[in-house]
Amino acid sequence: MSTVMQAGKRERLLPGLNGIWVFVILDLTFFAVFFLSYLLERASRVELFNTSQESLNVPLGLINMIVLLTSSWFVAMAVAAVREAQTRRAVRLLYAGAGLGAVFVLIKLFEYFEKLQVGISPLTNEFFMFYFSLTFFHFLHVLVGLLVLTRLARRYQAGLYRPGQVYGLETAAVYWHMVDLLWIMLFPLLYMAR
Amino acid sequence: MAFFRLPYSSVWLFLVVSSVVGAWITQVTFHPTWATSLVLLIASLKVALVMGCFMELGSAPGRWQWPFVFWLIAVTALLVVGFIVI
Numbered sequence: 204m205s206t207v208m209q210a211g212k213r214e215r216l217l218p219g220l221n222g223i224w225v226f227v228i229l230d231l232t233f234f235a236v237f238f239l240s241y242l243l244e245r246a247s248r249v250e251l252f253n254t255s256q257e258s259l260n261v262p263l264g265l266i267n268m269i270v271l272l273t274s275s276w277f278v279a280m281a282v283a284a285v286r287e288a289q290t291r292r293a294v295r296l297l298y299a300g301a302g303l304g305a306v307f308v309l310i311k312l313f314e315y316f317e318k319l320q321v322g323i324s325p326l327t328n329e330f331f332m333f334y335f336s337l338t339f340f341h342f343l344h345v346l347v348g349l350l351v352l353t354r355l356a357r358r359y360q361a362g363l364y365r366p367g368q369v370y371g372l373e374t375a376a377v378y379w380h381m382v383d384l385l386w387i388m389l390f391p392l393l394y395m396a397r
Numbered sequence: 398m399a400f401f402r403l404p405y406s407s408v409w410l411f412l413v414v415s416s417v418v419g420a421w422i423t424q425v426t427f428h429p430t431w432a433t434s435l436v437l438l439i440a441s442l443k444v445a446l447v448m449g450c451f452m453e454l455g456s457a458p459g460r461w462q463w464p465f466v467f468w469l470i471a472v473t474a475l476l477v478v479g480f481i482v483i
Contacts, residue, residue: 228465231472235471239475239479261424268416272413273409276408278451376452380447380448384443384447384448387443387447390440391433391436391437396433396436
């Protein structure tokens with residue numbers, strides 16, 4: 204796959220808008236600071252964090268991980284399909300990717316509901332404050348990604364992009380992969396770190 | 398690096414299998430701290446694969462890759478060392 208593609212007359216070295224890469228670095232750094240705060244807080248209350256962690260649903264977290272990874276895979280293949288001018292295949296893959304994003308949202312909502320139902324909220328203790336704030340912030344990222352993927356799928360379906368036009372989709376894909384890799388770090392930290 | 402130019406399907410399979418193995422390790426191990434460190438290292442490898450293959454950083458020129466590689470190494474070190482030492 205060629206790394207240097209034409210976008211108008213400008214030579215491009217990374218997929219998508221350059222701005223999305225700035226956003227990715229800043230967002231990941233923002234989360235890294237959150238991760239460090241979590242580790243520091245955890246160090247001062249290990250027992251509390253370990254006990255609270257036991258109430259999290261590890262299988263659901265793992266299912267959500269696989270759901271997001273698969274969604275990311277579909278979106279990566281959608282980008283490749285558009286580059287090969289296979290628009291119909293790309294639309295199917297984009298809808299599949301967005302559909303799995305929706306599954307993630309439903310599972311996460313179920314998890315939140317499960318916790319709130321037994322009286323666990325962000326105010327319960329420090330662990331749940333981190334759990335709810337980190338996962339909800341990530342959840343908002345997923346919602347934004349879902350909207351973007353669905354809109355792109357509809358626009359490709361309506362023929363609003365010419366075959367092979369991939370710039371916007373690359374930008375959305377980079378964002379969606381970032382959402383995926385944030386969960387790759389969040390899941391072991393919140394659900395499995397002992 | 399050829400490692401970051403693997404086919405999407407192979408990368409996806411590796412990511413899924415390593416996720417399941419990582420979760421399994423924490424459930425069966427007798428030494429939680431080392432298990433967590435191992436799981437965090439696996440997670441970092443997964444992040445590298447997502448960045449390198451899915452995000453296609455692996456096919457970008459080296460000077461564009463370095464900020465991300467540096468970020469990844471820094472965060473991994475922060476998490477693993479932080480977890481063991483703090």
